[in-house]
C-alpha cells in the first residue's frame with residue numbers, strides 16, 4: 001500500500017470527509033513543517049549550539065532554554081507568514097501575538113507549548129511540542145488574551161510532536177486520533193496509525209512521586225492503593241514511569257494504557273497544579289478523549305473548564321477511562 005503523507009491525509013479530511021476547510025488544512029501543514037524544523041534543531045544537539053540556558057525567564061518565571069526560545073521563534077515565524085490565523089499565543093510569550101493585517105482576517109487562533117519537557121533537553125531525553133487550534137470569536141478583529149479564553153471543548157484541532165527516537169506527530173481534528181511518523185530521508189510525516197485507542201485495562205501510572213507529601217487526600221488514597229500492589233485493594237501490581245516530559249508520558253499512556261497525574265497540591269494555593277490549561281491540559285485532554293480515554297481535574301472534565309487567564313495552571317488527571325473515573329470518585333468521597 002502507498003504510504004499516506006500528512007498532506008494527503010489532510011486533503012482527504014477536507015475533500016472527501018468535509019471535516020476541515022482549506023485554511024485549517026494549511027494551518028496544520030504549517031505547524032507540522034515548524035515541528036520538522038524543531039526536530040532538526042533538536043537532532044543537532046550540541047553541534048547546533050542550541051543546548052543550555054538562554055539566560056532569560058518566561059512570564060511564569062521559568063528559566064528559558066535556548067531551545068525553548070528557538071522553538072518559539074520557529075513556530076512564530078512559520079505561522080506569521082504562512083498560517084491562516086488571527087493571532088497566536090505561546091507559553092514563552094507574555095501576551096498573544098497578533099498576525100499582521102491581511103484580508104480576509106484569519107479565522108483561527110493557535111496556542112502552543114513550543115518545547116515541552118525542556119528540562120530534559122540537555123540530557124537527551126524526549127521532548128515535544130503541543131498545540132491547540134481555536135476559532136477566533138465572531139466580531140473580534142484584534143484578538144487579545146480574552147479571545148483565547150475558551151473551554152477546551154471548543155478546540156477544532158489539537159496535536160503534539162514527540163522528538164524521541166522517532167519524531168511523531170499525533171493529531172486530532174475531532175474525528176479520532178492519528179499518528180504520523182517523520183520519514184527523515186523524505187522529510188515528510190507519514191501516517192503510521194489511524195484511530196489510535198487507549199487500552200482500557202492498565203497496570204501503569206505516571207506521577208512525580210517526589211511531590212507525594214504535598215498531594216491532597218484523594219490522590220494519596222489512589223496512588224497508595226496502586227503502590228500497595230497485590231497486598232492492597234486492587235490486588236495486583238502496578239508499574240510506575242515518569243519521564244517528566246508531558247508529551248512523552250502522555251504518548252506512552254495513549255499507546256499502552258495507563259494514567260498520568262499532575263494533581264493540584266498543597267504547596268502554593270496560587271498555583272492549582274503545574275501544567276498550563278490552554279496549551280498543555282486542553283490539547284492533551286482533547287486527544288485523550290478522542291482516543292477513548294478521559295481527562296479530569298479530579299472535580300471536573302478538563303474540556304469544560306472556563307479559562308480565566310492565558311497562562312492559567314490546572315490539575316491534570318488523564319488516561320484510561322476507568323482509572324480517571326476512579327480518581328474522580330475519590331475526589332467526591334475522600
Ligand SMILES: O=P(O)(O)OC[C@H]1O[C@](O)(COP(=O)(O)O)[C@@H](O)[C@@H]1O
Nearest residue numbers: 113115116117118119208244245246
Ligand atoms: O519536573 P516535574 O515537576 O516532574 O514536571 C514535569 C512536567 O513539567 C513539564 O516539563 C512542563 O512543561 P515545560 O517544559 O513546557 O515547562 C511537563 O512536560 C512535565 O509533565
Ligand SMILES: [Mg+2]
Nearest residue numbers: 113115116117
Ligand atoms: Mg510543557
Ligand SMILES: [Mg+2]
Nearest residue numbers: 091113115116
Ligand atoms: Mg514548554
